[in-house]
Amino acid sequence: MLFPTIQFAIFFVVVLTANWLLLPHRRQWKLFMLGASWFFYGSWNWRFVFLIIASTLLNQAAAVLMDRSRDERSRRLVLAGAVAANLGIIAWFKYYGFFVTSIINFFRTFGIDVPLPLLEITLPVGISFFTFQAMSYVIDVYRGRETPAPLLDFAVYLAFFPQLVAGPIVRSTEFIPQMYTRKDPRRVDAAGGFALIVGGLFKKVVVANTLAGAIVDPMFASPSQFTALEVLVGVYGYAVQIYADFSGYTDIAIGVARLMGFRFPHNFDNPYTALSIQDFWRRWHMTLSRWLRDYLYIPLGGNRGSRATTYRNLMLTMLLGGLWHGAAWTFVIWGGYHGALLAWERWRTETRARPEPDTPGRRTLRRLATFHLVCLGWILFRADSMGRVGEILSRLLDWGPAPSVTPAVLALVIGGIGVQFIPSDLRVSLVDSFSRLRPAAMTAALALALLLLDGLGPEGVAPFIYFQF
Secondary structure (H helix, E strand, C coil), rough: CCCCCCCHHHHHHHHHCCCCCCCCHHHHHHHHHHHHHHHHCCCCHHHHHHHHHHHHHHHHHCCCCCCCHCCCCHHHHHHHHHCCCCCCCCHHHHHHHHHHHHHHHHHHHHCCCCCCCCCCCCCCHEEEEEEEEHHHHHHHHCCCCCCCHHHHHHHHHHHHHHHHCCCCCHHHHHHHHHHHHCCHHHHHCHHHHHHHHHHHHHHHHHHHHCCCCCCHHHHHHHHCCCHHHHHHHEEEEEHHHHHHHHHHHHHHHHHHHHHHHCCCCCCCCCHHHHHCCHHHHHHHHHHHHHHHHHHHHHCCCCCCHHHHHHHHHHHHHHHHHHHHHCCCCCHHHHHHHHHHHHHHHHHHHHHHCCCCCHHHHHHHHHHHHHHHHHHHHHHHHHCHHHHHHHHHCCCCHCCCCCCCCCCCCHHHHHHHHHHHHHHHHHHHHHHHHHHCCCCCHHHHHHHHHHHHHHCCCCCCCCCCCHHCC
């Protein structure tokens, strides 16, 4: 069930109505919300609802055992078992084919055939997202930052449908307490919620889908058919597409949750305005960046050791972050590329004799350099092989006519980047102006926006890019 569909609109109207009717009755609300979330997830494949149930029971049992145990060794064993089980679930569904193929190809280079079975395994939608949420819960219980929630509370948290399949990655400490706060529908930030939903739909339906069909997908599928300018605009187009697609989903998810009385953490903060790669990762997929920092980078030692140890920790974190995104060597290399850039930036900062002057011109150059380094990484991220990466880069030397670079494509690329430089105060004032409209005027404005979205976007609804992760 995709967000920009009539089916989801009907589903959400029913759930939103029941949400506010049942909220005073907490147990009934939890049972209904759990059933609705399982129905939402089961609309892709009902069998995978049992995967979420199994993950819920496994991680709740681990949390309770750790909380009841006073023996540190036993607690560590339980934690290790829970983490291994969670990673094992991801490895089976997401990486089995990747690992088996890699082993077969490795031995084949020495003339050895390894008869390992290649199985057709269906990847559950959003498995990485809800598994990471479950892992953060059990790790926080082990660290003493969280106490085990009642089973029903944890089940609702893990399956809550707005962020279930593509984030943001919400931690139990951010969500479960909100189930117990008093909520008044008259005090809900409806204007902000609707603004996020409509903005997210525009990003996905108009910007991301149009760029995908007009230039990005054709160029990455067959770079040899395109000239240098078309390839360059295709790469820029993908940078805008993946931002619009992913941030569009999380905007809708945050907006939907807000209408239901819940606050989710923001996941993007104008990432293409970043002044460095480190700054980019503070702005891009922020909930994942914080997860990797708190549950991987810091436990590895963070920056507490020598320079070499810090660089190693950065590299390991980003390599695993790259692998999290997909079962392909291009994702691993993409993660290593960002890890190397982060280590290089830290080395420059630590070895520089004096700070560089902060001038408007220097900030502009830093933004341009960061954006193009990120775009180079997006080629690795989007291409289906390293051979395709080389083919794309080689086409940048073949200049000629560029019929695919239409005014509409250029407008979407320039607008998708330029809108991130709009001051946040202006955005807030626009939402405030919208919130002051009378209900009839607000309804008319929303209806007009939806009609424009339907008219401007291409036919059909493409799945969100991050569903595959």
